[in-house]
Amino acid sequence: MRSLVEPASPAIALPSDQGATGRNLGRHELALLGEVILSGTLTSTKGTFVKRLERDFAELLEVDYASACASGTAAIHCAIAAINPNPGDEIITSPITDMGALAPILYQGAIPVFADVDPLTCNVNAETIRAALSDRTRAIVVTHLFGNPCDMPDILALAAERGIPVIEDCAQAFLASDRGRTVGTMGTISCFSLQQGKHITTGEGGLVVTKDPVLARRIELFINKAWGYGDENPDHYFLALNYRMSELQGAVGLAQLDRLEAAVIRRISLANKLSSYLRNLPGVTTPVLRGQSRHVYWKYCLRADRPGWNGGVGSLAKELRIRGIAAMPRYIQKPAFACAVFSEQRTFGNSRFPFTLARPEAVDYSVSRFPGTFAALNGIIVLPWNDRYTDDHVDYIAHSIRDAVASLERG
DSSP, X not given: OOOTTSOOOOSSOOOOTTSGGGOOOSHHHHHHHHHHHHHTOOBTTTOSHHHHHXXXXXXXXXXXXXXXXXXXXXXXXXXXXXXXXXXXXXEEEOSSSOGGGTHHHHHTTXXXXXXXXXXXXXXXXXXXXXXXXXXXXXXXXXXXXXGOOOOHHHHHHHHHHHTOOEEEEOTTOTTOEETTEETTSSSSEEEXXXXXXXXXXXXXXXXXXXXXXXXXXXXXXXXXXXXXXXXSSOOBOSSOOBOOOBHHHHHHHHHHHTTHHHHHHHHHHHHHHHHHHHTTOTTEEOOOOOTTEEOOXXXXXXXXXXXXXXTHHHHHHXXXXXXXXOOEETSSSSOGGGSHHHHSOOOSTTOOTTGGGOOGGGGOOOGGGOHHHHHHHXXXXXXXXXXXXXXXXXXXXXXXXXXXXXXXXXX
């Protein structure tokens, strides 16, 4: 076994989705990009490729409307803007998420209210959301973290009781499903990210889907500065931004749609193999799936909380990095509400807006209110995952984890 003080090169170099080794990009993308360049039209307001991506993605999910935009953050912003909260309205969300899913809430003048999470799945659920509800709740955002679906039937039932729309954050969950229903088709609006490391990538990009024609119209307007393209008497109908996707991005995304299902199946198959190798390993818990759910493994998230390991999950992550595995302890180093945006209310100048409109309970981030969140972050290690992995890569990861655990067990 290699010593911590004598690291050696890994036996196998793992593919990385940050470059060519971990991405299936090639001739099809180049062919469609060539068509865009030869057309001379790079803007989606005049071109056809973004429209084709929107059409084909809507057909894939069997929804009525899909709108492409500049990023996953833009997708969330479009969804929040479509819901159209008043300043000071509250939107329930997860404390284990990217800031890109939270900043749009603040930009629309609403207050993010954090629901605790299940420490085993790191997802919000109906019970934790119920505890965060108030008479100011305007919407609920559910994040299917790492590609593991939230318990949508219970969440949707709770939202229906209150007449509250549900926004699905599917950035990490392309083609995941819960009880046979595809993630992104159950909420009022759903958002996807096409960032570099996602199941489909355009470098940066996003998609927003809905079955509601009124919301679809507002989403499309928000992407286009609220200018009514094609209207008889167009105007800038309300405050909005330019969140358009270019034709170049549209072509790259379109080229990948027909490979998505096969890529997801491969991720699942290899993840299942790793889980079987790690079963009954002391101190390690493989991803927890609810019955009848399909986890699509944007990343592979382990729980590792063995008493007696000096340094906890950090020590295991360090051992794995020595072996060439880019393990991330905790995923994010602190809950979102511990970032200065929230803890110090750093928003627009010195105004603290919209926090100045918040109920005290809505901005109470006491540790005691989030036991699941802290338990989750303190006990997880996130492993890189992509559909260019082979059986040999998975064998190597499994061997490395067992080797690292044995080293920690010996102290």
